[in-house]
Amino acid sequence: MGEIIRSGIFQNALLGGTLTALLCAAVGYFMVLKALSFASEALTDIGFAGITGSALLGWNPLLGMLGFSLLAIIAMGALRDRLKGRDVEVGMVLSLALGLGVLFLTLYAQSSGTHASSGTGILFGSLLSLSGSFIILLGVVVVVVLAVLAVIFRPLLFASVDSATARARGVPTRVLDSVYLLLLGVTTAVSILSMGVLLAFALISAPAGAAHKLTRHPGWSLFVAMLLGLGITWCGVLVAFLGPWKRVPVGVYIASLSGLVYWGALLQARFRRRPKREANQHRDREIGG
Amino acid sequence: MGLLHLLSYAFLQNALAAACSVAVCAAVIGYFLVARGMTFAGHALPNIGFAGAAGAVLLGVSPVFGLFCFTILAALVFSLLGEQVREKDLGIGVVMTFSLGLGLLFLTLYSGYAERTYSILFGTILGISPAEVRVTLASSLLTLLCIGVVFRPLLFSTASSESALSKGVPVRLLAAVFLVLTAVTVSLAVQVTGSLLVFTLLVGPAATARTVFRRPVAVIGLAVLLGEVYVIAGILLAAVTRTLPVSFFVATLSFIAFVLARLLQKGRAWAR
Numbered sequence: 001m002g003e004i005i006r007s008g009i010f011q012n013a014l015l016g017g018t019l020t021a022l023l024c025a026a027v028g029y030f031m032v033l034k035a036l037s038f039a040s041e042a043l044t045d046i047g048f049a050g051i052t053g054s055a056l057l058g059w060n061p062l063l064g065m066l067g068f069s070l071l072a073i074i075a076m077g078a079l080r081d082r083l084k085g086r087d088v089e090v091g092m093v094l095s096l097a098l099g100l101g102v103l104f105l106t107l108y109a110q111s112s113g114t115h116a117s118s119g120t121g122i123l124f125g126s127l128l129s130l131s132g133s134f135i136i137l138l139g140v141v142v143v144v145v146l147a148v149l150a151v152i153f154r155p156l157l158f159a160s161v162d163s164a165t166a167r168a169r170g171v172p173t174r175v176l177d178s179v180y181l182l183l184l185g186v187t188t189a190v191s192i193l194s195m196g197v198l199l200a201f202a203l204i205s206a207p208a209g210a211a212h213k214l215t216r217h218p219g220w221s222l223f224v225a226m227l228l229g230l231g232i233t234w235c236g237v238l239v240a241f242l243g244p245w246k247r248v249p250v251g252v253y254i255a256s257l258s259g260l261v262y263w264g265a266l267l268q269a270r271f272r273r274r275p276k277r278e279a280n281q282h283r284d285r286e287i288g289g
Numbered sequence: 290m291g292l293l294h295l296l297s298y299a300f301l302q303n304a305l306a307a308a309c310s311v312a313v314c315a316a317v318i319g320y321f322l323v324a325r326g327m328t329f330a331g332h333a334l335p336n337i338g339f340a341g342a343a344g345a346v347l348l349g350v351s352p353v354f355g356l357f358c359f360t361i362l363a364a365l366v367f368s369l370l371g372e373q374v375r376e377k378d379l380g381i382g383v384v385m386t387f388s389l390g391l392g393l394l395f396l397t398l399y400s401g402y403a404e405r406t407y408s409i410l411f412g413t414i415l416g417i418s419p420a421e422v423r424v425t426l427a428s429s430l431l432t433l434l435c436i437g438v439v440f441r442p443l444l445f446s447t448a449s450s451e452s453a454l455s456k457g458v459p460v461r462l463l464a465a466v467f468l469v470l471t472a473v474t475v476s477l478a479v480q481v482t483g484s485l486l487v488f489t490l491l492v493g494p495a496a497t498a499r500t501v502f503r504r505p506v507a508v509i510g511l512a513v514l515l516g517e518v519y520v521i522a523g524i525l526l527a528a529v530t531r532t533l534p535v536s537f538f539v540a541t542l543s544f545i546a547f548v549l550a551r552l553l554q555k556g557r558a559w560a561r
Contacts (some may be wrong), residue, residue: 027491037378038329041385087328087378088496094332095489099540102485106534198393209379243311247397255390262383 012135013127013250017233019138021193021203025229026149028208029222030180032192033160034173037205038087039042039076040184043093044201046072047192049101056108062189063105067082069185072097126197127237127250129144132195141190156180157218199254203229210265232257295528304414304524306536307422310429311478311514311553315490316498318474320509321467321514323495324447329378330367330468331491333385335476335484340392347395356479359388360472368465372450414482414524414535421481428477435470443467444505486536487549490516493543500550519543 004010021055031040047065054064149156159166159173167173184204191200211225238252295301322331342352355547363384368550370380384485417425434442446453446460454460523539 030373032379035378037375037376038332041332042380042495074393087326088492088499089333091323091328091488091492092496092544095485095492095540096544098485098488099393099534099544100538102534104533105539106537110532198386198389201382202390204388205379205382209383250392252390252394252397254395255386259383259387259390261559262379266380 004241009128010237011240012130012132013075014234014237015128016130016135016138016194017237017250018230019142020191020200021185021207021229021233022226023138023142023145024200024203025207025211025225026146026222027184028204028213028229029182029225030149030156030160032208032212033157034180036184040091040188041201042076042090042097043069043072043185043188044192045101046097046196047098047188048198049104050189051192052101052104052108056104056111057201059079062193065189065192066185067096069189071183072183073181077178087259115126117187130194138190138194146186147210148183149180152176152179163237171178192230195254196251201232202255204257206262207232210262213262213269228261255266292525292529293362295525298418300415301524301528303417303419303422305521307417307425307481308342308520308535309517310412310549311481312490312494312520313472313485313513314429314432314474316486316494316516317433317509318471318513318514319491319493319495320498320505321443321447322471323499324375325464325467326374327468327471330364330471330491331475332488333367333381334360334363335479335487335488335552336474337388338476338479339484340388341394343395343399345393347550355474355478357473360476363388364468364472365465366369368461368468396485400404402467414486415527417424417481425477425481428473432470432474432477439463439466448505465554483536486539489536489540489543490520493519493540497543497547497550500547500554513547515543519546537543 050065050068054061208225209228240250312432313467338356341355345355494515526538
């Protein structure tokens with residue numbers, strides 16, 4: 001056991017997972033506020049097209065993905081000025097990107113003689129192949145993204161909760177939205193490289209979604225989201241490395257834990273709301289009487 | 290000349306017949322999906338079906354059972370998610386992630402080579418048998434019949450759920466029935482076309498048709514027509530190029546048509 005903990009693979013996986021979880025939870029907090037679940041899921045799939053395209057053309061995968069995400073964000077935004085709830089534009093860009101992804105994958109498989117199922121590796125990813133230099137890159141990205149979020153936190157929060165009022169008060173909502181989407185694009189790109197398409201979306205959506213259910217206070221909610229993201233990732237990595245089922249990849253644990261945490265928070269919110277309403281009725285009756 | 294020669298191949302005829310019947314169903318279902326703001330569900334259900342197929346392969350039964358179980362179960366969960374975009378999309382996303390996690394587990398536990406499972410994810414239409422074509426045709430007809438039965442109330446509740454509710458239309462039940470029908474269509478189509486193409490056929494034609502017409506029947510008619518054009522053109526282009534996937538052509542065609550329709554709409558609004 002001690003041997004596993006001291007091994008470089010385990011330490012890199014834990015460190016990379018920690019950084020990715022923090023990044024995803026912080027960015028995911030605003031994703032939930034802005035109701036951009038579909039757009040962010042689309043961005044992770046678009047990252048898939050970016051990564052296969054870069055493999056085909058021999059580009060740096062991170063730069064290829066960032067380029068693809070940027071184009072996709074511009075396309076989604078150009079087709080409609082506000083993304084919220086308008087899922088058709090997102091869907092069209094997503095379907096084009098997936099089509100390109102399949103094309104790239106087919107061409108890549110033909111040119112390199114591998115089977116098209118090698119694409120599932122990118123989809124499901126693994127934390128086991130993180131290099132030291134990638135962890136440093138990840139660390140830099142986390143610091144930069146969190147710093148930008150900290151600087152624009154209050155206006156972005158205002159613009160996300162009530163964009164009409166924020167605009168009336170002179171908050172540059174369009175600029176803020178663009179900056180946020182850029183951060184979301186960068187976050188999905190690095191998260192896909194560290195954890196794969198599936199887990200990147202899991203860690204962006206589930207911890208933040210659960211935190212929104214657990215508390216309404218913005219600062220607390222962000223904190224809880226990060227805590228949940230860390231908890232899910234650590235549990236997943238620890239069970240995958242130290243648990244008895246050696247063949248089961250870490251993605252299985254992280255994906256299913258994310259789901260359980262979200263549904264747990266949903267149930268908790270449902271049960272908590274009911275007594276409060278009854279208490280209010282009781283109070284109203286007393287006031288009325 | 291080359292095209293006519295290609296058309297005499299049986300595999301191409303099978304592909305065209307199956308794809309055309311799937312495209313009709315997908316366009317009709319897709320109209321309601323887009324109008325109800327459930328595009329994400331159209332993306333999630335095929336992926337969830339993939340997980341179900343992986344589970345069925347692990348248990349040693351036909352992938353079809355897994356597909357149906359998982360997608361119908363997911364559809365019932367989706368119908369409980371409520372109307373608010375934030376909650377609904379988050380819920381769909383979490384269900385999808387969870388089932389893909391399960392799918393990954395099934396794939397790892399299965400020691401054999403899960404060729405059929407992968408073909409559901411990235412699938413290709415150019416390899417289906419005449420028997421599969423017949424099953425696809427029959428089930429497409431059945432699905433269309435079911436939609437025909439609930440067509441008017443479904444249309445009413447899609448246009449305005451409040452007034453439908455006040456007129457005594459069982460809105461929630463209809464939503465559940467519709468999503469189950471979507472799940473059935475997706476499960477049938479996914480085996481023929483792969484999960485990506487199902488999503489494109491659901492969303493692409495309906496999205497474009499909605500920018501051209503307003504009346505639901507006209508939109509559905511145009512969507513069906515567009516869907517047919519996309520799949521036929523996609524399959525023929527793929528057959529001519531020999532190596533490139535059908536789904537790429539269909540996705541690209543439907544995206545180009547959508548952008549053109551949008552530009553046309555903007556131009557008309559600007560001219561006015």
